[in-house]
Amino acid sequence: MRLLRSWPVSPGAASVGDVLVEAEGLHVRFGARAVLAGVDLVARAGEVVALVGPNGAGKSTLLAALAADVPAAEGAVRVFGRPVAEWTAAELALRRAVLPQAAALSFPFTVADVVRMGRAPHVTATPLEDGRAVADAMAATEVTDFAARPFSALSGGERARVALARVLAQRAPLLLLDEPTAALDLKHQELVLRLCRERARHGEAVVVVLHDLALAAAYAHRVVILRSGRVAADGPPAEVFEDGLLSEVYGHPVEVFPHPRTGAVVVGPKRPA
Structure with a gap:
């Protein structure tokens, strides 16, 4: 008797404002060490949420917990309204993409091969749909010209853009990006954050870990400032980026001022004149 396989079903289109991922009272421990202690976070369709804070604040751990890659010791993480443990790996892969x-x-995959890996969750997609998604993702991240090159032969910045292309090709409505600009030059840092805003405009939710406060101020709809595993502030950059708070969180003098041309928030370390 032939058994019929049941494929995971892709989520329907989210409406702007729908909660796609949330953490409630989240605690994460590595052994006896508490890394996150009572974190609450919500990310909605249509917004870019930046996680910022000093090294060791818990940013990457929080992102991993939202992705269901790190278990909660206490509290809850929900994706599309359901606890992450209730989704299968295949169902999660259709709902969230992780960078x-x-x-x-370890193997000599080409750039195109790596980007195509992002299509693995879409088992019912046609070759035409897969090809279009891969081509669009490579064009968006400006890696099309070296599609045939081995991934291992790329520079650090080129690898970072290819990895992002793989995430975009997955076409999940929730993007979880851990320091996507760390290895990039100025042009491509701006490119990546513009792509984040573009995905949000298309109704996706983007949660991104950033060290560059200026990028967070320029592109994030909301910023969550973490300090020692707790949320120190959560809100629009213009409201939560304040000299005193940032100086305290980072343990270094920080100044916040309006851009002379646009009036947008500008953040930087305070240096002697």
Whole structure:
């Protein structure tokens, strides 16, 4: 008797404002060490949420918990309104795409091969749909010209853009990006954050870990400032980026001022005149 396989069903289109991922009273421990302690976070369709804070604040751990890659010791993480444990890995892969800090491959895959890996969750897609998604993602991240090159032969910045292309090709409505600009030059840092805003305009939710406060101020709809595993502030950059708070969180003098041409918030370390 032949058994019929049941494929995971893709989520329907989200409406702007729908909660796609949330953490409630989230605690994460590594052994005896508490890394996150009572974190609450919500990310909605149509917004870019930046996680910022000093090294060791818990940004990457929070992102990993939202992705269901790190278990909660206490509290809850919900994706599309359901606890993450209630989704299968295949169902989660259709709902959230994750970009880790580093991308390492042991085999000589080409750039196109790596980007095509993002289509793995879409088992019912046609070759035409897969090809279009891969081509669009490569064009958006400006890696089309070296599609045939081995991934291992790329520079750090090129690898970072290819890894992002893989995430975009997955076409999940929730993007979880861990320091996507760390290895990039100025042009491509701006490109990546513009892509984040573009995905939000198309009704997706983007949660991105950033060290560059200026980028967070320029592109994030909301900023969550983490300090020692707790949320120190959560809100629009213009409201939560304040000299005193940032100076305290980072342990270094920080100044916040309006851009002389646009009036947008500008953040930087305070240096002697």
